[in-house]
Amino acid sequence: MNKVSAKVQEPVTSKGELVKYFKQHKWLYFMLIPGVLYFITFRYIPMGGIIIAFQQYSPFTGIAQSKWVGLTHFKNFFIGTDFWMLLKNTLGISILSIIFYFPAPIFLSLLLNEIKHQKYKKLVQTFIYIPHFISWVIVASLTYTLLNINDGIINQLIKAVFGHTVNFLGLPQYFRGLIVGQSIWKETGYGTIIFLAALSGVDTQLYEAARVDGAGRWRLMWHITLPAIKGTIIIMLILKVGSILNTGYEQIFLMRNSLNISTAEVFDTYIYQKGITNAQYSYSTASGLFKSVVGMIMVLGANWIAKKSGESGIY
Amino acid sequence: MADIISIRQKSNSRIKASTGERIIQVLIYVIAGFIGIITVLPFLYVLGGSFATERELTEKAFFIIPTEFSINAYQYIIKTGEVFKGLGNSMFLTVAGTLVQMFFTTTFAYPLSKTHFKGRNMVLNLVIITMLFSGGMIPTFLWVKQLGLYNSYWALILLGAISPFNMIIVKKFFEDLPGELDEAARIDGANDLEVFYKIAIPLSKPVIASISLFYAVGHWNDYFNAMIYLNDPNKETVQIVLRRIVLLTGKIQAEMMDYNSFGVPPDKAVKMAATVVATVPILVIYPFVQKYFAQGVMVGAVKG
Numbered sequence: 316m317n318k319v320s321a322k323v324q325e326p327v328t329s330k331g332e333l334v335k336y337f338k339q340h341k342w343l344y345f346m347l348i349p350g351v352l353y354f355i356t357f358r359y360i361p362m363g364g365i366i367i368a369f370q371q372y373s374p375f376t377g378i379a380q381s382k383w384v385g386l387t388h389f390k391n392f393f394i395g396t397d398f399w400m401l402l403k404n405t406l407g408i409s410i411l412s413i414i415f416y417f418p419a420p421i422f423l424s425l426l427l428n429e430i431k432h433q434k435y436k437k438l439v440q441t442f443i444y445i446p447h448f449i450s451w452v453i454v455a456s457l458t459y460t461l462l463n464i465n466d467g468i469i470n471q472l473i474k475a476v477f478g479h480t481v482n483f484l485g486l487p488q489y490f491r492g493l494i495v496g497q498s499i500w501k502e503t504g505y506g507t508i509i510f511l512a513a514l515s516g517v518d519t520q521l522y523e524a525a526r527v528d529g530a531g532r533w534r535l536m537w538h539i540t541l542p543a544i545k546g547t548i549i550i551m552l553i554l555k556v557g558s559i560l561n562t563g564y565e566q567i568f569l570m571r572n573s574l575n576i577s578t579a580e581v582f583d584t585y586i587y588q589k590g591i592t593n594a595q596y597s598y599s600t601a602s603g604l605f606k607s608v609v610g611m612i613m614v615l616g617a618n619w620i621a622k623k624s625g626e627s628g629i630y
Numbered sequence: 631m632a633d634i635i636s637i638r639q640k641s642n643s644r645i646k647a648s649t650g651e652r653i654i655q656v657l658i659y660v661i662a663g664f665i666g667i668i669t670v671l672p673f674l675y676v677l678g679g680s681f682a683t684e685r686e687l688t689e690k691a692f693f694i695i696p697t698e699f700s701i702n703a704y705q706y707i708i709k710t711g712e713v714f715k716g717l718g719n720s721m722f723l724t725v726a727g728t729l730v731q732m733f734f735t736t737t738f739a740y741p742l743s744k745t746h747f748k749g750r751n752m753v754l755n756l757v758i759i760t761m762l763f764s765g766g767m768i769p770t771f772l773w774v775k776q777l778g779l780y781n782s783y784w785a786l787i788l789l790g791a792i793s794p795f796n797m798i799i800v801k802k803f804f805e806d807l808p809g810e811l812d813e814a815a816r817i818d819g820a821n822d823l824e825v826f827y828k829i830a831i832p833l834s835k836p837v838i839a840s841i842s843l844f845y846a847v848g849h850w851n852d853y854f855n856a857m858i859y860l861n862d863p864n865k866e867t868v869q870i871v872l873r874r875i876v877l878l879t880g881k882i883q884a885e886m887m888d889y890n891s892f893g894v895p896p897d898k899a900v901k902m903a904a905t906v907v908a909t910v911p912i913l914v915i916y917p918f919v920q921k922y923f924a925q926g927v928m929v930g931a932v933k934g
Contacts, residue, residue, distance in 0.1 A: 342822035350738025361765025442666035450851030603766035
C-alpha cells in the first residue's frame with residue numbers, strides 16, 4: 316500500500332496547467348468512469364451496508380427506519396456456543412491444511428525439478444494442472460462418486476479388504492481430512508508453478524560448480540535449490556497464515572451435510588445459513604464483519620511480518 | 631602420488647554414486663508419473679463409467695474401459711434436457727460476463743497505467759482497500775436485491791466486473807508497453823482513447839488472452855453466486871444442474887422412477903455422464919488455458 320502511494324509525487328502545478336492537463340487527457344478520465352461506477356456500486360456501497368450489523372434490520376423497514384441495537388448482535392454471536400464451534404472448525408481445517416496441503420507443491424516442484432527429460436516433465440505438468448480448472452461442483456461430484464458408501468469404488472475396495480465400509484462423507488471425524496485431501500488433489504499441481512518459476516531462475520553453473528566439488532543430489536538440493544525458493548516459500552506461507560479464516564467457500568458448502576455438520580460448519584457457511592437461508596440479516600452481517608475485520612488484520616499483519624523479515628511483501 | 635590416489639578415490643566414489651543415482655533418477659520419474667496418473671485417474675474412471683451398463687458398474691469394482699458399451703446415460707441426459715439447458719445458460723453467462731469484465735478491466739487499467747495520471751495513487755489505494763476489506767456476503771446480497779438484480783444474470787455479470795488482482799496484472803502489462811509509441815501517436819494527433827484501442831489493446835493480446843481465460847473459467851465454474859442470486863429453474867447454470875443430479879440424489883431417484891418404464895435405471899452412469907458433459911468444455915479450452923495461464927501467473931507473481 317505504501318509502495319503505491321510513495322511512488323510518484325507530482326510537483327505542485329498551477330491551476331492553469333492543471334486545466335490544460337485535464338483537457339489534454341480528458342479521455343483518460345472518461346475511460347475511468349465505468350470502473351469507478353463499478354467500485355462505488357458493487358464494492359463501496361455494500362461496505363456501507365455493514366451498518367445493519369448494529370440494527371434490527373428488516374427489508375420492509377429499510378436501513379433508514381430500522382431500530383438501532385448497538386452491539387447486541389455481536390454479543391449474541393460471541394456469547395453463543397456457535398462461535399467457539401465455528402472457530403474450532405475453521406482453525407481445524409486451516410491448520411491441517413497448513414501442515415499437509417501447504418508443503419505439497421514444494422515437494423512436487425523439487426521432484427519435477429529433478430526431471431531432466433523435458434518432454435516427460437511437460438507431460439506430467441499437463442496432467443497435474445488440470446484439476447485447478449475444474450469446478451468445485453465437479454470435484455465434489457467425483458468425491459461422491461468415488462467415496463460414497465453404496466457403490467463408491469474406494470468403499471468397495473475397503474470392503475473387499477477389511478470387510479466393512481467407511482462412511483467418509485457422513486461422519487464428522489473425516490470431514491477435515493476430506494477437505495484437505497480435495498485441496499491437495501486439486502491445487503498441488505498448479506501450486507508448483509510459482510516454485511518452478513523461482514527454480515528456473517537458478518544459475519545452472521552453480522550446480523555444475525558444486526558437482527565438480529563432489530556434491531551429491533541431496534547437497535545440491537539443500538544448498539542451492541532450497542535457498543533459491545526460500546523467499547517464495549516464506550511469502551506463500553505468510554499469505555496462507557494470513558488467510559487462516561478463509562476456508563474454501565464453495566468447497567465446504569458442497570461437502571457439508573446434515574450428518575457431518577458438527578465439524579463442517581465454518582464462518583462462511585454459517586453466515587450463509589443464518590443470513591440467506593434464515594433471513595437473520597443483522598446477526599449474520601455482524602458475524603461476517605467479525606470475520607472480515609480479523610481477516611484483514613491477519614493479512615496486514617502477515618504482510619508486515621514479511622516486510623520485517625526482509626521479503627518484499629504483497630501490498 | 632597423493633594426488634593420484636585422491637583422484638582415483640574421487641572417480642571411484644563417482645561410479646558408486648552413479649548406480650545409486652540412477653536408481654534415484656528412475657524412482658523420481660516413476661513417482662512423478664504416478665502422481666500425474668493419480669491426478670487424472672478419477673476423470674478416466676468417470677468417463678469410462680459413463681459409457682458402462684449399470685450392471686457392470688455394480689458388479690465390477692474398477693475399470694476404465696467398459697466391456698459392454700452403452701450410451702443409455704447420455705440418452706437419458708439428452709432426454710431430460712436439463713444438463714444441456716444448463717450448458718447453454720453457462721455458455722451465455724461465460725461469454726457475456728467475460729466481455730463485460732474485459733471492457734471494465736481494460737478501460738480501468740489503462741488510465742491507471744499512466745504514471746502522469748493525476749489521481750492515480752488515490753484510485754489505486756481505493757482499489758487495494760477493496761482487496762483487503764469487503765462488505766461481506768449479506769450486505770452485498772441485500773444491495774443486489776435492492777437494485778432489482780436478483781434472479782438476473784446481470785447480478786453475476788456485474789458483481790465481479792473488475793477483479794482488482796486481474797486489473798493490476800493488466801495495468802502492469804500496459805505500463806511495460808514502450809512509451810514512445812504513445813508519444814508518437816499523440817504527436818500525430820491521436821487522443822488517449824485512440825491510443826488505447828489502436829495501439830495498447832493490439833499490443834496486449836497475451837495479457838488479454840490470459841485474463842479473459844481466468845475470467846471465463848471463473849464464470850463457468852461459479853456455483854455459489856449462481857446459487858444465491860438465481861432461483862428461476864430456466865436460468866440454472868451447469869454447475870447448479872450438476873450438483874442437483876449428482877449430489878442431491880433424492881430428486882434424481884424420484885425422476886428415475888419415470889425412467890424405469892424404459893427398462894434401465896442407469897443412476898450411477900447418469901451421474902457420471904453429467905459430470906463428463908460438464909467437464910468437457912473446460913478440457914476443450916484447456917490447451918489454450920495452458921498456453922496462457924502460466925504467463926498470467928508469472929505476471930501476477932511480480933505484480934507491483
